[in-house]
Amino acid sequence: MRNLVVAEWLLSRYTTKVCAVSIIGDLIEDRHESGSIGFWRALFAILWCFVWRRTLAFAVAVVFGLICFDFLHNLMYSVHATHLPSGQSRILLDCICLASILLSFGMAYTAVRYGVKDTFAQQVIALWGLTSILSAYWWMPVVMVAVTILGVSLMLRSFFSEPTRQALLAVVVALSFAVAVYWLACFFAQNLAGSHVPVFNNLAFYVFVLGLALQPTVYSRVHDMFWPSMRTGASLS
Protein backbone atom coordinates (compact mmCIF):
# COMPACT_ATOMS: atom_id res chain seq x y z
CA MET A 1 0.00 0.00 0.00
CA ARG A 2 2.85 2.35 0.88
CA ASN A 3 4.41 1.52 -2.48
CA LEU A 4 1.27 2.66 -4.25
CA VAL A 5 1.36 5.96 -2.37
CA VAL A 6 4.98 6.41 -3.50
CA ALA A 7 4.01 5.54 -7.09
CA GLU A 8 1.13 8.03 -6.97
CA TRP A 9 3.39 10.71 -5.55
CA LEU A 10 5.99 10.09 -8.27
CA LEU A 11 3.40 10.36 -11.05
CA SER A 12 1.74 13.43 -9.57
CA ARG A 13 5.03 15.31 -9.99
CA TYR A 14 4.41 15.26 -13.74
CA THR A 15 0.62 15.15 -14.06
CA THR A 16 -2.37 16.15 -11.95
CA LYS A 17 -3.25 14.22 -8.80
CA VAL A 18 -6.51 12.96 -10.34
CA CYS A 19 -4.70 11.63 -13.43
CA ALA A 20 -1.98 10.04 -11.30
CA VAL A 21 -4.61 8.20 -9.23
CA SER A 22 -6.40 6.91 -12.34
CA ILE A 23 -3.13 5.76 -13.94
CA ILE A 24 -2.20 3.86 -10.77
CA GLY A 25 -5.69 2.33 -10.84
CA ASP A 26 -5.07 1.19 -14.43
CA LEU A 27 -1.75 -0.36 -13.42
CA ILE A 28 -3.35 -2.15 -10.45
CA GLU A 29 -5.93 -3.57 -12.85
CA ASP A 30 -3.09 -4.87 -15.01
CA ARG A 31 -0.99 -6.01 -12.03
CA HIS A 32 -2.96 -9.24 -11.73
CA GLU A 33 -1.34 -10.25 -15.03
CA SER A 34 2.10 -8.68 -14.80
CA GLY A 35 2.98 -8.79 -11.07
CA SER A 36 4.89 -6.31 -8.95
CA ILE A 37 7.95 -6.04 -11.21
CA GLY A 38 5.73 -5.47 -14.21
CA PHE A 39 3.87 -2.76 -12.27
CA TRP A 40 7.04 -0.79 -11.52
CA ARG A 41 8.45 -1.33 -14.99
CA ALA A 42 5.23 0.02 -16.50
CA LEU A 43 5.22 2.93 -14.05
CA PHE A 44 8.76 3.98 -14.97
CA ALA A 45 7.99 3.61 -18.68
CA ILE A 46 5.02 5.99 -18.22
CA LEU A 47 7.14 8.39 -16.14
CA TRP A 48 9.79 8.41 -18.85
CA CYS A 49 7.19 9.33 -21.47
CA PHE A 50 6.02 12.26 -19.31
CA VAL A 51 9.55 13.42 -18.48
CA TRP A 52 11.81 12.96 -21.49
CA ARG A 53 10.75 16.02 -23.42
CA ARG A 54 11.09 18.49 -20.56
CA THR A 55 14.42 16.90 -19.54
CA LEU A 56 15.75 17.23 -23.08
CA ALA A 57 14.41 20.80 -23.29
CA PHE A 58 16.09 21.70 -20.01
CA ALA A 59 19.45 20.24 -21.08
CA VAL A 60 19.34 21.91 -24.51
CA ALA A 61 18.32 25.25 -22.94
CA VAL A 62 21.13 25.25 -20.39
CA VAL A 63 23.79 24.33 -22.96
CA PHE A 64 22.49 26.77 -25.58
CA GLY A 65 21.99 29.54 -23.03
CA LEU A 66 25.52 29.20 -21.66
CA ILE A 67 26.96 29.24 -25.19
CA CYS A 68 24.96 32.41 -25.98
CA PHE A 69 26.05 33.94 -22.67
CA ASP A 70 29.71 33.24 -23.43
CA PHE A 71 29.41 34.46 -27.04
CA LEU A 72 27.59 37.72 -26.30
CA HIS A 73 29.64 38.44 -23.20
CA ASN A 74 32.87 38.06 -25.18
CA LEU A 75 31.51 40.06 -28.08
CA MET A 76 30.38 42.95 -25.92
CA TYR A 77 33.18 43.18 -23.41
CA SER A 78 36.16 41.87 -25.38
CA VAL A 79 35.68 42.42 -29.11
CA HIS A 80 33.68 45.68 -28.87
CA ALA A 81 35.16 46.78 -25.53
CA THR A 82 37.16 49.66 -26.97
CA HIS A 83 34.30 51.35 -28.78
CA LEU A 84 31.27 50.72 -26.58
CA PRO A 85 28.91 53.69 -26.23
CA SER A 86 28.79 55.60 -22.98
CA GLY A 87 26.10 56.98 -20.69
CA GLN A 88 22.44 56.11 -21.34
CA SER A 89 23.23 54.27 -24.59
CA ARG A 90 25.60 51.96 -22.74
CA ILE A 91 22.96 51.13 -20.10
CA LEU A 92 20.41 50.45 -22.85
CA LEU A 93 22.86 48.20 -24.71
CA ASP A 94 23.68 46.29 -21.52
CA CYS A 95 19.95 45.74 -20.89
CA ILE A 96 19.37 44.50 -24.46
CA CYS A 97 22.36 42.17 -24.18
CA LEU A 98 21.11 40.79 -20.85
CA ALA A 99 17.61 40.30 -22.30
CA SER A 100 19.12 38.43 -25.25
CA ILE A 101 21.13 36.14 -22.95
CA LEU A 102 18.15 35.39 -20.70
CA LEU A 103 15.82 34.90 -23.68
CA SER A 104 18.25 32.42 -25.23
CA PHE A 105 17.53 30.01 -22.34
CA GLY A 106 13.80 30.49 -22.85
CA MET A 107 14.05 30.23 -26.62
CA ALA A 108 15.74 26.82 -26.58
CA TYR A 109 13.52 25.53 -23.75
CA THR A 110 10.16 26.57 -25.19
CA ALA A 111 11.05 25.50 -28.74
CA VAL A 112 11.94 21.96 -27.61
CA ARG A 113 9.33 21.59 -24.86
CA TYR A 114 6.26 23.15 -26.50
CA GLY A 115 7.24 23.18 -30.18
CA VAL A 116 7.53 26.13 -32.55
CA LYS A 117 3.77 26.24 -33.17
CA ASP A 118 3.23 27.41 -29.60
CA THR A 119 2.54 31.17 -29.52
CA PHE A 120 4.58 31.65 -26.35
CA ALA A 121 7.57 29.92 -28.00
CA GLN A 122 7.06 32.04 -31.14
CA GLN A 123 7.13 35.29 -29.15
CA VAL A 124 10.24 34.21 -27.22
CA ILE A 125 11.99 33.23 -30.47
CA ALA A 126 11.08 36.54 -32.14
CA LEU A 127 12.24 38.66 -29.20
CA TRP A 128 15.40 36.59 -28.79
CA GLY A 129 16.20 37.06 -32.49
CA LEU A 130 15.69 40.83 -32.36
CA THR A 131 17.68 41.38 -29.15
CA SER A 132 20.50 39.09 -30.35
CA ILE A 133 20.86 40.91 -33.67
CA LEU A 134 20.81 44.23 -31.87
CA SER A 135 23.41 43.05 -29.32
CA ALA A 136 25.75 41.82 -32.04
CA TYR A 137 25.32 44.61 -34.63
CA TRP A 138 24.32 47.63 -32.50
CA TRP A 139 27.00 49.73 -34.22
CA MET A 140 25.34 49.42 -37.67
CA PRO A 141 22.60 52.09 -38.10
CA VAL A 142 20.76 50.08 -40.76
CA VAL A 143 20.46 47.10 -38.38
CA MET A 144 19.23 49.33 -35.57
CA VAL A 145 16.54 50.83 -37.80
CA ALA A 146 15.50 47.44 -39.21
CA VAL A 147 15.28 45.85 -35.73
CA THR A 148 13.30 48.80 -34.40
CA ILE A 149 10.81 48.57 -37.28
CA LEU A 150 10.50 44.80 -36.86
CA GLY A 151 10.09 45.16 -33.09
CA VAL A 152 7.37 47.80 -33.40
CA SER A 153 5.50 45.79 -36.04
CA LEU A 154 5.73 42.68 -33.84
CA MET A 155 4.26 44.63 -30.92
CA LEU A 156 1.44 46.05 -33.06
CA ARG A 157 0.66 42.64 -34.55
CA SER A 158 0.59 41.14 -31.06
CA PHE A 159 -1.88 43.72 -29.77
CA PHE A 160 -4.50 42.91 -32.40
CA SER A 161 -4.84 39.21 -31.64
CA GLU A 162 -5.81 37.83 -28.22
CA PRO A 163 -3.52 34.74 -28.20
CA THR A 164 -0.41 36.67 -29.28
CA ARG A 165 -1.21 39.51 -26.85
CA GLN A 166 -1.42 36.97 -24.03
CA ALA A 167 1.82 35.35 -25.24
CA LEU A 168 3.60 38.71 -25.30
CA LEU A 169 2.42 39.45 -21.77
CA ALA A 170 3.65 36.00 -20.70
CA VAL A 171 7.08 36.71 -22.23
CA VAL A 172 7.28 40.04 -20.38
CA VAL A 173 6.39 38.30 -17.10
CA ALA A 174 8.88 35.48 -17.79
CA LEU A 175 11.63 37.95 -18.64
CA SER A 176 10.95 39.92 -15.44
CA PHE A 177 11.23 36.77 -13.34
CA ALA A 178 14.33 35.74 -15.33
CA VAL A 179 16.00 39.08 -14.58
CA ALA A 180 15.07 38.72 -10.89
CA VAL A 181 16.60 35.23 -10.73
CA TYR A 182 19.71 36.46 -12.56
CA TRP A 183 20.02 39.46 -10.25
CA LEU A 184 19.70 37.24 -7.15
CA ALA A 185 22.37 34.88 -8.53
CA CYS A 186 24.70 37.84 -9.16
CA PHE A 187 23.96 39.25 -5.70
CA PHE A 188 24.74 35.97 -3.88
CA ALA A 189 27.78 35.28 -6.08
CA GLN A 190 29.18 38.73 -5.34
CA ASN A 191 28.59 38.30 -1.61
CA LEU A 192 30.25 34.88 -1.61
CA ALA A 193 33.19 36.09 -3.64
CA GLY A 194 33.78 39.14 -1.43
CA SER A 195 36.34 41.39 -3.06
CA HIS A 196 37.23 38.79 -5.69
CA VAL A 197 35.77 38.44 -9.17
CA PRO A 198 33.06 35.69 -8.84
CA VAL A 199 34.67 33.62 -11.60
CA PHE A 200 37.74 33.04 -9.42
CA ASN A 201 35.72 31.79 -6.46
CA ASN A 202 34.39 28.27 -7.02
CA LEU A 203 31.29 28.54 -4.82
CA ALA A 204 30.37 31.97 -6.17
CA PHE A 205 30.84 30.71 -9.72
CA TYR A 206 28.55 27.72 -9.10
CA VAL A 207 25.90 29.95 -7.54
CA PHE A 208 26.02 32.17 -10.60
CA VAL A 209 25.79 29.20 -13.00
CA LEU A 210 22.89 27.82 -10.90
CA GLY A 211 21.10 31.13 -11.41
CA LEU A 212 21.52 30.72 -15.16
CA ALA A 213 20.52 27.05 -15.05
CA LEU A 214 17.25 28.01 -13.31
CA GLN A 215 16.25 30.17 -16.26
CA PRO A 216 14.41 27.40 -18.20
CA THR A 217 12.35 26.65 -15.08
CA VAL A 218 11.15 30.26 -15.06
CA TYR A 219 9.77 29.90 -18.61
CA SER A 220 8.17 26.56 -17.75
CA ARG A 221 6.40 28.02 -14.67
CA VAL A 222 5.18 31.08 -16.55
CA HIS A 223 3.83 28.87 -19.35
CA ASP A 224 1.94 26.74 -16.81
CA MET A 225 0.67 29.92 -15.16
CA PHE A 226 -0.70 31.42 -18.39
CA TRP A 227 -1.89 28.21 -20.04
CA PRO A 228 -2.92 25.90 -17.19
CA SER A 229 -5.03 23.82 -19.61
CA MET A 230 -1.82 22.70 -21.36
CA ARG A 231 -0.77 20.81 -18.21
CA THR A 232 -1.37 17.07 -18.43
CA GLY A 233 -4.94 16.29 -17.43
CA ALA A 234 -5.51 19.81 -16.16
CA SER A 235 -9.12 19.83 -17.33
CA LEU A 236 -9.90 17.28 -14.63
CA SER A 237 -8.54 19.18 -11.66
Next chain:
Amino acid sequence: MLAPASLGEFEQIILLAILRLGDFAYAVTIREEIAHCTHREPARGALYTSLDRLEEKGLVASRIGEPTPERGGRAKRFFTVTKAGRVALVNAQRAYQKLLKGLDILETSGA
Protein backbone atom coordinates in the same frame (compact mmCIF):
# COMPACT_ATOMS: atom_id res chain seq x y z
CA MET B 1 -2.81 27.95 -28.76
CA LEU B 2 -1.99 25.47 -31.51
CA ALA B 3 -2.60 25.27 -35.27
CA PRO B 4 -5.70 23.35 -36.52
CA ALA B 5 -5.53 19.72 -35.46
CA SER B 6 -3.80 17.26 -37.73
CA LEU B 7 -3.83 13.61 -36.79
CA GLY B 8 -0.99 11.13 -36.74
CA GLU B 9 -1.59 7.43 -37.34
CA PHE B 10 -1.50 6.52 -33.65
CA GLU B 11 -3.89 9.33 -32.79
CA GLN B 12 -6.36 8.05 -35.39
CA ILE B 13 -6.08 4.54 -33.97
CA ILE B 14 -6.80 5.85 -30.47
CA LEU B 15 -9.82 7.86 -31.62
CA LEU B 16 -11.21 4.85 -33.48
CA ALA B 17 -10.70 2.63 -30.43
CA ILE B 18 -12.53 5.15 -28.21
CA LEU B 19 -15.42 5.29 -30.69
CA ARG B 20 -15.61 1.48 -30.78
CA LEU B 21 -15.65 1.25 -26.98
CA GLY B 22 -18.35 3.88 -26.46
CA ASP B 23 -18.97 4.51 -22.76
CA PHE B 24 -16.32 2.02 -21.61
CA ALA B 25 -13.27 3.74 -23.07
CA TYR B 26 -10.53 4.15 -20.49
CA ALA B 27 -6.79 3.54 -20.84
CA VAL B 28 -6.88 -0.22 -20.11
CA THR B 29 -9.74 -1.02 -22.49
CA ILE B 30 -8.42 1.33 -25.18
CA ARG B 31 -5.06 -0.44 -25.06
CA GLU B 32 -6.76 -3.85 -25.23
CA GLU B 33 -8.97 -2.78 -28.14
CA ILE B 34 -5.97 -1.47 -30.09
CA ALA B 35 -4.02 -4.68 -29.40
CA HIS B 36 -7.03 -6.78 -30.45
CA CYS B 37 -7.67 -4.91 -33.70
CA THR B 38 -4.11 -4.11 -34.83
CA HIS B 39 -2.19 -7.00 -33.21
CA ARG B 40 0.20 -4.36 -31.83
CA GLU B 41 0.25 -3.56 -28.13
CA PRO B 42 0.90 0.15 -27.66
CA ALA B 43 3.25 1.30 -24.90
CA ARG B 44 1.32 2.59 -21.91
CA GLY B 45 3.36 5.79 -21.72
CA ALA B 46 2.76 6.57 -25.39
CA LEU B 47 -0.96 5.95 -24.91
CA TYR B 48 -1.26 8.29 -21.89
CA THR B 49 0.75 11.08 -23.51
CA SER B 50 -1.23 10.73 -26.76
CA LEU B 51 -4.53 10.84 -24.86
CA ASP B 52 -3.37 13.99 -23.06
CA ARG B 53 -2.26 15.54 -26.34
CA LEU B 54 -5.63 14.74 -27.93
CA GLU B 55 -7.35 16.32 -24.93
CA GLU B 56 -5.17 19.45 -25.23
CA LYS B 57 -6.21 19.70 -28.88
CA GLY B 58 -9.85 19.37 -27.84
CA LEU B 59 -10.32 16.14 -29.81
CA VAL B 60 -11.24 14.01 -26.79
CA ALA B 61 -12.81 14.84 -23.46
CA SER B 62 -12.32 12.93 -20.23
CA ARG B 63 -14.34 12.41 -17.08
CA ILE B 64 -13.65 10.57 -13.86
CA GLY B 65 -15.82 7.55 -13.03
CA GLU B 66 -16.65 5.97 -9.69
CA PRO B 67 -13.87 4.35 -7.62
CA THR B 68 -13.89 0.56 -7.88
CA PRO B 69 -12.49 -2.01 -5.39
CA GLU B 70 -10.57 -4.05 -8.04
CA ARG B 71 -8.51 -0.94 -8.72
CA GLY B 72 -7.71 -0.33 -5.07
CA GLY B 73 -10.51 2.23 -4.75
CA ARG B 74 -9.18 4.30 -7.63
CA ALA B 75 -11.47 5.79 -10.25
CA LYS B 76 -11.24 5.24 -14.01
CA ARG B 77 -10.68 8.12 -16.40
CA PHE B 78 -13.16 7.67 -19.24
CA PHE B 79 -12.61 9.24 -22.64
CA THR B 80 -15.08 10.34 -25.33
CA VAL B 81 -14.40 11.71 -28.80
CA THR B 82 -15.56 15.32 -29.16
CA LYS B 83 -17.24 16.81 -32.22
CA ALA B 84 -13.90 18.34 -33.28
CA GLY B 85 -12.31 14.90 -32.84
CA ARG B 86 -14.90 13.28 -35.12
CA VAL B 87 -14.36 15.97 -37.76
CA ALA B 88 -10.57 15.57 -37.63
CA LEU B 89 -10.89 11.78 -37.82
CA VAL B 90 -13.31 11.89 -40.76
CA ASN B 91 -11.04 14.35 -42.60
CA ALA B 92 -8.01 12.12 -42.05
CA GLN B 93 -9.89 9.00 -43.18
CA ARG B 94 -11.24 10.79 -46.26
CA ALA B 95 -7.69 11.73 -47.19
CA TYR B 96 -6.69 8.05 -46.93
CA GLN B 97 -9.71 7.04 -49.03
CA LYS B 98 -8.81 9.58 -51.72
CA LEU B 99 -5.27 8.29 -51.86
CA LEU B 100 -6.50 4.71 -52.06
CA LYS B 101 -9.00 5.47 -54.83
CA GLY B 102 -7.94 3.86 -58.09
CA LEU B 103 -5.45 1.57 -56.40
CA ASP B 104 -6.24 -2.11 -56.01
CA ILE B 105 -3.73 -2.84 -53.28
CA LEU B 106 -6.42 -3.94 -50.81
CA GLU B 107 -7.70 -6.59 -53.22
CA THR B 108 -4.30 -7.81 -54.42
CA SER B 109 -2.62 -7.77 -51.01
CA GLY B 110 -2.42 -11.20 -49.41
CA ALA B 111 -2.52 -9.72 -45.89
